[in-house]
Amino acid sequence: MMNRDEIKTFLPHREPMLLVDDVDLQGEIGIAHYHVRGDEYFLQGHYPGYPVVPGVILCEIMAQSSCVLLKEDLVGKTPFYSGIDEARFKRQVRPGDTIEVTAKITYRRATTYIVEAKCSVEGQLCAKGKLMFTLVPKKEE
Numbered sequence: 001m002m003n004r005d006e007i008k009t010f011l012p013h014r015e016p017m018l019l020v021d022d023v024d025l026q027g028e029i030g031i032a033h034y035h036v037r038g039d040e041y042f043l044q045g046h047y048p049g050y051p052v053v054p055g056v057i058l059c060e061i062m063a064q065s066s067c068v069l070l071k072e073d074l075v076g077k078t079p080f081y082s083g084i085d086e087a088r089f090k091r092q093v094r095p096g097d098t099i100e101v102t103a104k105i106t107y108r109r110a111t112t113y114i115v116e117a118k119c120s121v122e123g124q125l126c127a128k129g130k131l132m133f134t135l136v137p138k139k140e141e
Contacts, residue, residue, distance in 0.1 A: 002068065010071040011064060012078050016041050019061045020101075023068045028105045032065035038095030053093040058127040059084060062117035065101035066131055070113060076138055082112065083132035091126040093119075099126065111135040 002023045011018065023032040036043075036053060043051040067079045093099060099119045107114035111134055118128035 007068060010068055010074050013064060017060075018064070019057070020064045020068065023065060025069065025071075028069065030065060030069045030101075030103045032068065032101040032103070033098055034061050034065075034101070035098045036093060036095050043095065051095055053097075053099075055087075055089045055127065058089065058093060058099075058119055059087060059129065059131070061099060062101050062103065062119055062127065062129065063131050063133070066103040066115040066117050067133060069103060069105055069115065070133070070135070073135060077111070077135040078138055079133045079135055081131070082134040085130040085132070087127070087129035089127045091121065091124050093121060093126050097121045106130070 004018065004021060007020055007023060019034050021033050021035055023030050038051065042054055042057050046052060046054050063081060067074065070079065099121055101117060101119045103115050103117040105113060106116050113133045115131050117131055119126045
């Protein structure tokens with residue numbers, strides 16, 4: 001099981017945009033978790049008095065969880081979204097919920113990957129989609 005510090009060795013994301021707490025890699029399947037604390041920036045105005053994790057953030061959580069599957073291939077590269085297909089949102093995610101993401105690589109060609117991902121809370125499906133990534137060489141700054 002990889003913790004946040006280990007995840008940071010592969011993903012370029014940092015707080016407040018790092019949205020994965022841990023990942024367990026099982027071959028080409030990854031199971032990741034993110035606990036919604038309630039103080040995240042994206043909950044501040046979505047919605048006052050009834051905070052709900054935005055769907056686009058659920059997609060980002062699935063994407064980050066999925067990219068950890070590419071870990072060796074990420075060395076010297078940055079993963080960028082190149083598509084999202086069949087995204088569906090089934091259940092609200094609120095503060096106090098722990099999101100579990102299950103992701104599986106379904107296609108790989110050169111620097112392009114397609115991953116099927118779903119997130120759930122307490123076994124109930126929250127969101128799912130087919131996510132496409134392209135790995136781009138890192139530029140020296």
